[in-house]
Amino acid sequence: MALAAALPDLEILGAEVVRLNRPQAGMLFGSGKIGELKHRFAEDGVELVLVDGAVSPVQQRNLEREWNVKLLDRTGLILEIFADRARTREGVLQVELAALSYQRTRLVRAWTHLERQRGGLGFVGGPGETQIEADRRAIDEEVVRIRRQLAKVVKTRELHRAARRKVPFPVVALVGYTNAGKSTLFNRMTGAEVLAKDMLFATLDPTMRGVALPSGKKVILSDTVGFISDLPTQLVAAFRATLEEVLEADLILHVRDIAHPETEEQAADVRDILDSLGVDEGVPLFEVWNKIDLLAPPLRDALKVQDARNPGIHAVSAITGEGIAPLLDAITGALDDERQETELVLPFSEGRKRAWLHDRQLVRAEAEGKDAWRVTVRWTSRQRAAFDRLEG
Missing domain, CATH: 1.10.287 (Helix Hairpins)
Structure with missing residues (x-):
């Protein structure tokens, strides 16, 4: 229902869970259910049917003919929403x-x-x-x-x-399930006016803004497209570039709609997608439990106790501003890692490591010897740990 509601100008007439012992190869549903739904669609004047799952091309074609409607499966619907956003x-x-x-x-x-053939001349490869x-x-x-x-x-x-x-400002990336409140939090932290609505995929294109933390330190805050369960494989590949800012982030804020009844399942989906993107395990990650203003006082107080006990969890309300100041202080602490100067000897065979250092503007001086480079770098302990995990 939430996916369907994300498309503008779409009047939702109803929804039903249809249990299938075994999907039918040609029509997905059994003949009795198909007849029942056909009668209902005709009575209600339904023009579009949405199936929250995969529908094969043959099933789609047959159902559209049988019901005289347009049919979209989950992937098709998400593509329509993304095209609109x-x-x-x-x-x-x-x-x-x-x-x-x-x-x-x-x-x-x-x-x-x-039978769908166009005529050829006959002497170039068949009919x-x-x-x-x-x-x-x-x-x-x-x-x-x-x-x-x-x-x-x-x-x-x-x-x-x-x-x-x-201009080495750290990048802080907001990630989370769609409609978790990332854009509202982004606006609260930056003073920007990015589109923030109570609908899925309100943000599709990445948005970046500079933010001055209470300590005076400047960071770049990045708002990203919301994740969703069972993201179509076509979209995982196509939007990987859109999520590249997450791969380069110095800190990730996983924004959760803590008031949502399926918040744990949504969080698991986000973690799976971050893993599939190849996000560095060494990058610090905070869980931001958003929308505490929607919770009853006893539950809100219980979450605040967890917040106090776990430095990786921050209970906030992007709408009211509650909890934002401690979150900003925690971001400051996570990014204020002291930098140290180190001299490295890199054999010529380790050109990839040298390129990694240059890409991140960590090199202060460099000299080329007979068999290796002598490189002086200035980095944080986290950057050194990421460097140590590289190969060649």
Whole structure:
């Protein structure tokens, strides 16, 4: 229901949980349920049916014909929402790329018949090019075009990131399940006016702002797209670039809607996606338990006790501002790691480690010897630990 409600101008007429002992290969549901739903859809004037799960291309085609409606499965619905939310050039291109990848799988699996053929000259490879092959080729050409455009956008973003490294402000990334309140917290901490609404995927494109902490230290705060369970594989790949800021973060704030009945399951989904992205285990992570203003006083007090006992947990309300000051103090403490100067001897075979140091602007001086580089670096203990985990 929440996913459906995220699409604007969509009137939701109802929802039902249909239990399936075994999904039917051609129609997903059994004939009795299909007939029952067909009658109900006709009575209510339903034009769009949403299935919160995977529907094969053949099942989609057959159900649309039987019910005389448009049908979207979970992946198709999420793509529609993302298309509606995208604002930046990169966001639009990422959505288009994900949609084309999704359409191509529908194409390949749905049209298994061979009567859709266009005539050929006969002497170049058989009876001519089938329509499915022509459509597949057209999609592939469009994918190549979009990837070229994305490469330019990504190059520009990398230049911006390189420029930020030269002004070495730490990056603090907000991550969390969609609608956990990340953008509201972002606005509270930065004074910005990023779109913050009570709806899924209100933020799709990453937003960054500079923030001065109470100590005077400056950091870059990054708001990111909300995660969701069973994220379509097309979107995991397409939006990996959008989440690259998380991979470079010096501190991650995992924002949780602590008032949500499924907050534990949502948190597990976020942790799984962070693992799949390859986030460095050495990067400090705080759990920010947001929306405590929605809780009854006894439960709110209990959460505050956990907050006090665990330095990695912070109970806050981005709406009222409660708990924000201690969170900012904790961020300051986590990022105020004392820097030390160290001299390293790196054999020429360890060029990757040398490049890593230069990428992060840690090198203070360097001399090239007969068999190795002598590199003087200034770094934090956390940066040294990350360096030690590198290979070659």
